[in-house]
Amino acid sequence: xxxxxxxxxxAESAHNVTHDFSQLxxxxxxxxxxxxxxLGQLFHSAPQVAVIITSPLxxxxxxxxxxxxxxxxxxxxxxxxxxxxxxxxxxxxDPDLQERSALPCDTGSPxxxxxxxxxxxxxxxxxxxxxxxxxxxxxxxxxxxxxxxRVRSRIAAVCEDLQHQARTDVxxxxxxxxxxxxxxxSDIDLPKAGWGSYxxxxxxxSDVALSPF
Numbered sequence: 440x441x442x443x444x445x446x447x448x449x450a451e452s453a454h455n456v457t458h459d460f461s462q463l464x465x466x467x468x469x470x471x472x473x474x475x476x477x478l479g480q481l482f483h484s485a486p487q488v489a490v491i492i493t494s495p496l497x498x499x500x501x502x503x504x505x506x507x508x509x510x511x512x513x514x515x516x517x518x519x520x521x522x523x524x525x526x527x528x529x530x531x532x533d534p535d536l537q538e539r540s541a542l543p544c545d546t547g548s549p550x551x552x553x554x555x556x557x558x559x560x561x562x563x564x565x566x567x568x569x570x571x572x573x574x575x576x577x578x579x580x581x582x583x584x585x586x587x588x589r590v591r592s593r594i595a596a597v598c599e600d601l602q603h604q605a606r607t608d609v610x611x612x613x614x615x616x617x618x619x620x621x622x623x624x625s626d627i628d629l630p631k632a633g634w635g636s637y638x639x640x641x642x643x644x645s646d647v648a649l650s651p652f
Contacts, residue, residue: 441602441607441638442598442601442602442607442608442609442638442639443484443487443607443608443609443636443637443638443652444594444598444608444609444610444611444636444637444638444639444649445482445484445488445608445609445610445611445634445635445636445637446611446613446618446621446622446629446634446635446636446637446649447478447502447506447610447611447612447613447629447632447633447634448613448614448615448618448629448630448631448632448633448634449467449471449494449496449498449499449501449502449612449613449614449631449632450467450470450471450472450474450475450478450498450501450502450505450506450631450632451467451468451470451471451474451631451632452465452466452467452468452471452497452498452544453465453466453467453468454544455468455471455631456468459544460542460543460544460545461542461543461544462543462544463543463544463546463548464496464497464498464543464544464546464547464548465497465498465544466497466498466501467497467498467501467502467505471498471501471502471631471632472501472505474631474632475501475502475505475506475632476505476506477632478502478506478632478633478634479505479506479507479508479509479510482506482507482634484608484636485507485509485510486606487606487607487608488507488510488528488606488608488609488610489528489529489601489604489606489607489608489609490528490529490530490531490597490601490609490610491503491507491510491511491528491529491530491531491609491610491611491612492530492531492532492533492536492593492594492597492609492610492611492612493530493531493532493533493536493611493612493613494532494533494534494536494537494538494612494613494614494617495532495533495534495536495537495547495553495562495565495569495570496537496538496545496547496548496614497548497553497556499536499612499613499614500532500553500557500560502612502632503530503610503612504516504522504557506632507528507610508520508522508523509524510524510527510528510610511523511524511527511528511530512524512525512526512527512528512529512530513525513527514559515530515559515560516559517559528606528610530560532560532561532562532564532565533590533593534547534565534566534569534570534576535586535587535589535590535593536590536611536612536613536614536617537569537570537576537614537617538613538614538615538616538617539578539583539614539616539617539620540572540578540616541572541577541578545614546570546572547569547570548570549570550562550563550565550567583617583620584620586617586620587617587620587621587623588646588647590611590621591621591639591646591647591648591649592647594609594611594639594647594649595639595647597609598639610634615628615629621649622637622649622651623648623649635651636651636652637649637650637651637652638650638651638652
């Protein structure tokens with residue numbers, strides 16, 4: 440069965456409301472948490488999801504954990520929470536999915552902060568300096584386009600690995616501006632906690648493309 444890739448935009452975070460872009464790595468607002476819960480309730484492809492890949496920024500991680508506790512493996516949650524499922528979906532943190540700009544609001548927290556906030560997610564495995572907006576993570580178009588290319592290739596590899604499994608779908612939780620680079624569509628503007636479903640294909644060259652269903 441061919442995989443579907445479900446691209447998710449994070450729910451409302453503090454800087455979306457206050458427009459204070461100087462806040463480092465803002466969290467979801469109370470409304471954002473409700474939006475994430477609503478996302479999980481409306482998302483009807485849960486039985487097919489094998490892997491969820493998320494940006495390591497707090498608002499994306501919170502969206503993921505709040506929306507998909509009925510999909511993710513229980514190892515990612517406190518045992519007393521009752522969240523997570525036996526042999527549930529794998530969660531991967533991908534720094535390439537972080538938002539484009541170098542503003543504090545689009546910059547990730549230090550790893551030690553994230554480990555404290557989300558102790559079960561494996562932030563210690565992220566490469567040192569992933570949140571520094573230089574080099575690989577520079578906000579210039581060329582660097583962001585290369586990040587998007589890497590993500591598409593990674594998604595394609597995951598989908599290939601899943602093609603003979605019972606569950607074949609992938610969820611990708613990211614940010615509004617980066618998503619435009621990821622799908623190659625400058626007009627895409629999903630609502631907060633919105634999603635769209637895509638197929639993995641190839642361009643006329645060797646690049647991986649994501650095409651809407």
